[in-house]
Amino acid sequence: MKELFDFILRFGNLNQQQMDFIAGKAMELTLPKEEYFSEAGKVAKQVGFVVNGILRVCYYNNKSEEITKYFIEENNLVVDLESFDNQICSSAYVQAVTDCKLIVFERKDWLELLQTIVGFDAIVHKIISRALMQKVERRSPLVTEDATTRYLKFLEIYPTAVNRIPLSYVASYLGVTQSSLSRIRKNIRL
Structure with missing residues (x-):
């Protein structure tokens, strides 16, 4: 309470x-x-x-x-x-x-x-x-930005949530496929 x-x-x-x-x-x-x-x-x-x-x-x-x-x-x-x-x-x-x-x-x-x-x-x-x-x-930002920028913005908005939300939901939120999201995540880590 x-x-x-x-x-x-x-x-x-x-x-x-x-x-x-x-x-x-x-x-x-x-x-x-x-x-x-x-x-x-x-x-x-x-x-x-x-x-x-x-x-x-x-x-x-x-x-x-x-x-x-x-x-x-x-x-x-x-x-x-x-x-x-x-x-x-x-x-x-x-x-x-x-x-x-x-x-x-x-x-x-x-x-x-x-x-x-x-x-x-x-x-x-x-x-x-x-x-x-x-x-x-x-x-x-989800309307005007490219997928990578949208994902980076998502990380900024939900910093503590990213590891608790299934990738399928994150992809849906960002308006991309799961495979696209996996590529974006892989490229960001490099």
Whole structure:
């Protein structure tokens, strides 16, 4: 729980009573590798905080190819925001890449926190804004750069994750084949 509050308090202030209230609504969830936190075609029901592990957001394109959009590491919130907020079916999957430990909040409890704790909605807004900015910053180079540059950028963005994520997911994220990624990695090591 300490990790969650360290994270939240970077975006605003809470008193002990407010933190106790939040802690009372939280549940720990262990998500085994390859299990889904949320799934396409279903409505997202939880907000999570990643204590340990890595998740990925992925979808299937019109050729039924699996595409990894991005990864979510420790000390970040995880939620399919559009599905969660609007109560609509998700178009993406959120899947554990490694065994994960999360602190989760059911939707009704999360909404109660937002309505009860003064200023909590502003804190959450700052967290969401930061996450959206990171997403844009991380995806932008993938559109314009060559594959080697994209891989080097990936190493910069996810320095602690590279050895924990299967190459197939990294290749999908970078928009290259696994064999191309293997060549790039080999050339970089030379």
